[in-house]
Amino acid sequence: MKIYGGPGTAVMAPAAILEEIGVAYDWVDMDMDAGAARDPQFLKLNPKGRVPVLIDGDFVLTESAAICLHLAERFPQAALLPAPGTHERARAYEWMLFLSNTLQPALMDWFHPDWLIADEARHGAIKENAAARIGRHLAHVDATLAARGKPYCLGAGVSTADFFVHMLARWTRHLAAPAYAYPAIKRLTDAMKTRPSVIRMMARQGIAEAAMA
Numbered sequence: 001m002k003i004y005g006g007p008g009t010a011v012m013a014p015a016a017i018l019e020e021i022g023v024a025y026d027w028v029d030m031d032m033d034a035g036a037a038r039d040p041q042f043l044k045l046n047p048k049g050r051v052p053v054l055i056d057g058d059f060v061l062t063e064s065a066a067i068c069l070h071l072a073e074r075f076p077q078a079a080l081l082p083a084p085g086t087h088e089r090a091r092a093y094e095w096m097l098f099l100s101n102t103l104q105p106a107l108m109d110w111f112h113p114d115w116l117i118a119d120e121a122r123h124g125a126i127k128e129n130a131a132a133r134i135g136r137h138l139a140h141v142d143a144t145l146a147a148r149g150k151p152y153c154l155g156a157g158v159s160t161a162d163f164f165v166h167m168l169a170r171w172t173r174h175l176a177a178p179a180y181a182y183p184a185i186k187r188l189t190d191a192m193k194t195r196p197s198v199i200r201m202m203a204r205q206g207i208a209e210a211a212m213a
């Protein structure tokens with residue numbers, strides 16, 4: 001297995017899941033600021049010009065959430081997803097889809113208003129709008145976790161969704177109201193930060209503990 005990403009990017013969750021499973025993998029550390037995702041060689045792997053990319057033998061897979069789900073299904077012994085066809089499995093999909101198609105894009109709008117509109121004078125308004133959406137989505141995550149009364153998205157056991165929440169929560173650390181301000185999200189991310197897999201992923205990507213907030 002090989003995974004391409006830049007430290008702290010959307011590779012965090014899949015890489016932590018590789019660590020959790022205990023499978024050996026090569027980490028391809030890309031310099032995102034230098035435009036490594038737009039390098040012609042990399043674009044042959046992922047024409048979308050985004051990380052992460054997983055190489056599983058001769059199989060190439062993109063999209064962070066898809067990689068997490070693929071790894072959980074390929075290595076069922078790690079028990080990162082409930083049994084197929086169950087309501088709990090559907091709940092896992094519900095979490096993964098909400099996180100990746102609602103919260104994650106709002107975060108990308110906050111980080112990259114320039115991807116939406118060139119006029120810098122309007123970037124402040126875009127960020128403000130994105131921050132408001134992020135706040136609503138975090139409040140929803142927090143309320144859902146609190147209502148369940150258990151630390152993880154699906155209850156007592158860790159799943160792919162918890163690795164995703166841990167990753168996206170870190171991305172909010174520079175917002176006025178970061179994810180860690182929400183008690184149930186903080187409980188989840190505190191639990192994730194003590195997992196050896198997450199600690200190994202952070203170390204391998206060179207992400208300092210202090211920067212985790």
Ligand SMILES: N[C@@H](CCC(=O)N[C@@H](CS)C(=O)NCC(=O)O)C(=O)O
Nearest residue numbers: 009010037049050051052063064065
């Ligand atoms: N939908 C994709 C989005 C991934 C994405 O946006 N990755 C960012 C880093 S977090 C990226 O590759 N950006 C390219 C760049 O900054 O040039 C996924 O979830 O894998």
